[in-house]
Amino acid sequence: MKSTTDTKEAEAERILKAARQQVFKHGARTLQLDKLAAKLSLSVKTIYAHYRAKPLLVTAVLRDKMMEMDSDLEVIHSKHITFAESMRMMREVLHKHSLEYSEKYMRDMLLKGNAGYFEWMRNLREEILTRHLTEFFELGQREGAVRNDISVTTFNELYLSMTNGILIGRILRKTKGSNVNAVHSELFTMLLEGVLVRCDCGSVKS
Numbered sequence: 246m247k248s249t250t251d252t253k254e255a256e257a258e259r260i261l262k263a264a265r266q267q268v269f270k271h272g273a274r275t276l277q278l279d280k281l282a283a284k285l286s287l288s289v290k291t292i293y294a295h296y297r298a299k300p301l302l303v304t305a306v307l308r309d310k311m312m313e314m315d316s317d318l319e320v321i322h323s324k325h326i327t328f329a330e331s332m333r334m335m336r337e338v339l340h341k342h343s344l345e346y347s348e349k350y351m352r353d354m355l356l357k358g359n360a361g362y363f364e365w366m367r368n369l370r371e372e373i374l375t376r377h378l379t380e381f382f383e384l385g386q387r388e389g390a391v392r393n394d395i396s397v398t399t400f401n402e403l404y405l406s407m408t409n410g411i412l413i414g415r416i417l418r419k420t421k422g423s424n425v426n427a428v429h430s431e432l433f434t435m436l437l438e439g440v441l442v443r444c445d446c447g448s449v450k451s
Contacts (some may be wrong), residue, residue, distance in 0.1 A: 261302075263284060264303070270350065274359070311369045321335060327390075335377070374401075375405070
């Protein structure tokens with residue numbers, strides 16, 4: 246027989262899962278606790294017992310998403326594989342997670358009223374990715390696959406700048422028929438492979 250604690254945890258998980266689907270498919274603005282309660286055959290009071298206010302539930306959704314990504318990236322490190330294999334797996338992880346972000350969600354997060362959510366999630370995302378990218382790029386430098394004349398910090402900041410929600414949102418607004426995952430994939434490819442097929446441009450002396 247399940248304990249009361251187990252039942253409450255399962256109930257909270259159901260609420261979180263349903264809220265996550267709503268937020269990432271339609272945006273945080275569309276999350277209404279009365280409608281969520283009706284969908285789950287719960288009372289609004291029950292939802293408030295787990296999440297005292299809508300902002301707390303939205304924050305829990307964003308944290309759940311980021312912790313899942315962090316866990317997926319940790320698995321890559323545990324395999325002790327090469328830099329190239331690590332990058333391939335990292336692309337797969339980021340691809341999987343970007344698929345959950347709908348265009349409606351991205352546009353919604355860039356609205357002024359959602360600035361707090363966006364900033365909070367962006368900071369957590371940057372902390373997680375910086376930690377993992379540092380390990381990946383340092384491995385690449387040790388293997389000779391990544392340039393040693395450019396710091397890992399520069400690689401990290403370039404990637405985070407290229408893939409933050411603001412830039413992706415701007416590209417989506419200007420590119421018809423594009424989607425979040427396609428834009429993210431293009432930016433990731435540009436970082437790792439560059440944009441030039443061939444150019445005898447020489448180097449810039451410092």
